[in-house]
Amino acid sequence: MAVQTMKEIRLIVSDVDGTLVNNKKKITPGTMAAVTKAQAAGIRFAIASGRAWGEMDEILTTLPMVEDFICSNGALVVHYHEGKETTLFRESFSREQTKAILMALKDVDVYIEAYSGSHIYGEEACVSHFSDYVSDTIAPLIMATRQMVPHMIDYVLEKQLPIEKVQIFYGTEGKKQQAKRLVEELGMFTVIESSEGNLEFVLPQISKGRAVKALADSMGITAAQVMTIGDSNNDLSMLTYAGTSFAMASGEDTAKQAAKYITASNEEDGVAQAIYTVLARQGK
Structure with a gap:
């Protein structure tokens, strides 16, 4: 998992199933610690999932510092702060x-x-x-x-x-x-x-990559300052968008081909390992 050149990361966006959670659908203490360290280092951590907003209870409970949620593969984007949810973007079928x-x-x-x-x-x-x-x-x-x-x-x-x-x-x-x-x-x-x-x-215009770009634009940062982590076909657009991207070792071959780097599996705290790799590279 060697990292060559890497811009300073300001935003990390992670998929959930097969990525952030293990096979029991739980976020491990190791992953919690890594996300907490990234946030403390001034890096914003966001979720991008095929899940609906109503399926995010585990994350809201385990990672209460996370405030940005890209749901339904990018069709709904929610900001959640101090118990209040704000819909930033929503695009529905006719x-x-x-x-x-x-x-x-x-x-x-x-x-x-x-x-x-x-x-x-x-x-x-x-x-x-x-x-x-x-x-x-x-x-x-x-x-x-x-x-x-x-x-x-x-x-x-x-x-x-x-x-x-x-x-x-x-x-x-x-x-x-x-x-x-x-x-x-x-x-x-x-x-x-x-x-x-x-x-x-x-809808054809909906993707995680589009939503991640919108979030980055709202922060005034470029793709080079974004890191994404995923494992599956619905992650491809955000893996190719970000300047730094990691696919899970347990992920689909398509995700591994789209990502710049490979991290460990979701059973081995692969998200945490990717975060620590980036933090070390940035001296944080």
């Missing part, structure tokens, strides 16, 4: 786009969920056979953070909810490819393959 994607997916045997601000809506009927779609590792997080409703598609459309992202958990490769093809045929959305057995669908 009603026509929401209807088009949900109707395209409705006859595929997958678990579908729709992201709307701090809420994620799922299909109540899927709960009885959740293991058909979702791994045992991630199922507890989903069950704790979703609002399951009967007839989810009808519910979302009737309530005219603003949707930032639609996500599916597919269970089998065949169902994944069927759903992916149907959505791609609409020509309205970017399809993101994540590492948890899911596909994410967002």
